[in-house]
Amino acid sequence: MAFYRRVGAVPPKRHTQHRDEQGCLYYEELMGEEGFSGDSSLLYHRNLPPAIVDATDWNLPDQTTMPNHPLRHRHLRLHTLFPDDRPPRTDVVTGRRLLLGNMDVRIAYVVALRASPLYRNAIGDELVYLESGSAVVETVFGPLTAHQGDHVLIPRATTHRWLPTGPEPLRAYVIEATGHITPPKRYLSRFGQLLEHAPYCERDLRGPTETSTSTGTDVEVLVKHRPGGGRIVGTRMVYASHPFDVVGWDGCLYPFAFDIADFEPITGRIHQPPPVHQAFEGHNFVVCDFVPRKVDYHPLSIPVPYYHSNVDSDEVMFYCGGDYAARKGSGIALGSVSLHPGGYAHGPHPGSYEASIGVQSVDELAVMVDTFHPLELGEGALACEDPNYAWTWSGRGPA
Numbered sequence: 001m002a003f004y005r006r007v008g009a010v011p012p013k014r015h016t017q018h019r020d021e022q023g024c025l026y027y028e029e030l031m032g033e034e035g036f037s038g039d040s041s042l043l044y045h046r047n048l049p050p051a052i053v054d055a056t057d058w059n060l061p062d063q064t065t066m067p068n069h070p071l072r073h074r075h076l077r078l079h080t081l082f083p084d085d086r087p088p089r090t091d092v093v094t095g096r097r098l099l100l101g102n103m104d105v106r107i108a109y110v111v112a113l114r115a116s117p118l119y120r121n122a123i124g125d126e127l128v129y130l131e132s133g134s135a136v137v138e139t140v141f142g143p144l145t146a147h148q149g150d151h152v153l154i155p156r157a158t159t160h161r162w163l164p165t166g167p168e169p170l171r172a173y174v175i176e177a178t179g180h181i182t183p184p185k186r187y188l189s190r191f192g193q194l195l196e197h198a199p200y201c202e203r204d205l206r207g208p209t210e211t212s213t214s215t216g217t218d219v220e221v222l223v224k225h226r227p228g229g230g231r232i233v234g235t236r237m238v239y240a241s242h243p244f245d246v247v248g249w250d251g252c253l254y255p256f257a258f259d260i261a262d263f264e265p266i267t268g269r270i271h272q273p274p275p276v277h278q279a280f281e282g283h284n285f286v287v288c289d290f291v292p293r294k295v296d297y298h299p300l301s302i303p304v305p306y307y308h309s310n311v312d313s314d315e316v317m318f319y320c321g322g323d324y325a326a327r328k329g330s331g332i333a334l335g336s337v338s339l340h341p342g343g344y345a346h347g348p349h350p351g352s353y354e355a356s357i358g359v360q361s362v363d364e365l366a367v368m369v370d371t372f373h374p375l376e377l378g379e380g381a382l383a384c385e386d387p388n389y390a391w392t393w394s395g396r397g398p399a
């Protein structure tokens with residue numbers, strides 16, 4: 001994020017004395033990416049930011065993955081992981097089921113009714129898409145409100161917690177990066193402003209507007225981190241005082257929410273390729289938003305995608321709203337995830353190609369992640385896979 005924001009009380013000059021009404025100093029903390037060379041913010045705490053009294057193991061949900069071998073297209077039915085007739089007794093942080101992952105990114109899914117523990121991801125940024133429900137995300141920068149259709153981008157090492165609000169379960173599709181997630185660089189000016197041809201602009205990003213101040217002692221924070229060798233582990237830290245003790249902050253690093261309804265689709269006379277749908281990018285992956293839109297208006301256009309081989313990427317599509325015409329009849333439905341790996345072709349379901357001719361608009365809503373290295377399958381994927389999906393283009397299964 002290169003957009004300056006200021007919330008609460010900060011001193012006129014950075015790195016100078018900032019005191020409360022009794023004359024006590026606040027403690028300044030720099031949260032900065034890439035050492036001291038990237039985007040950063042300065043936060044002013046009532047208490048010492050590093051003061052912990054304990055650190056023990058936090059046993060993470062299963063993080064193991066297995067290769068997509070033999071190589072197949074996959075269809076995951078996420079709603080079967082958390083059936084509607086069994087209300088989830090879990091939260092957005094500890095209840096995640098790992099679907100797919102590689103060294104660059106991991107994708108998980110969770111349905112939650114409970115408030116999460118305090119948490120931070122020390123491996124990378126998290127981009128959480130809310131399929132349904134609403135929440136307050138309390139963060140060290142202040143609270144964000146989030147609702148169905150929001151992406152919530154939480155920078156690496158941001159202490160936060162998810163508090164579901166309202167009666168509907170919070171269905172969260174979680175993209176965990178190794179490193180950072182940003183708007184596409186081609187949409188940014190050399191100083192970081194979103195350009196005129198970008199599908200959204202700064203006005204569409206909702207950052208914190210006030211600080212969140214909590215008190216207490218011996219406060220637990222769950223930290224996800226990588227100790228080396230590619231392993232992912234968790235540590236339960238106990239802080240001497242509540243980490244939400246910030247009276248003010250400013251800078252260009254902070255969490256924000258972005259409503260997918262504010263993504264303005266880019267359309268054309270003939271079929272536009274997936275990069276026009278790109279909303280974010282991370283190291284070795286991109287995130288695209290497929291939103292309702294008018295479709296191709298050349299008199300001989302074919303509105304559904306052409307068949308394509310993603311030579312260098314695995315493609316993960318999460319179908320989260322509307323009606324995705326291109327895969328009608330394949331079993332793909334709301335709550336489905338398709339994994340179309342690099343190495344061979346995929347595209348519309350038989351009949352969709354012809355049926356799309358003359359269509360004026362599509363109602364689809366989908367979030368896509370394209371990775372530049374192969375994805376492996378997590379336990380959540382294996383628990384909800386439709387084993388017949390790979391054969392749906394041919395209409396025949398294995399002999």
Ligand SMILES: [Fe+2]
Pocket residue numbers: 308315340346
């Ligand atoms: Fe595709």
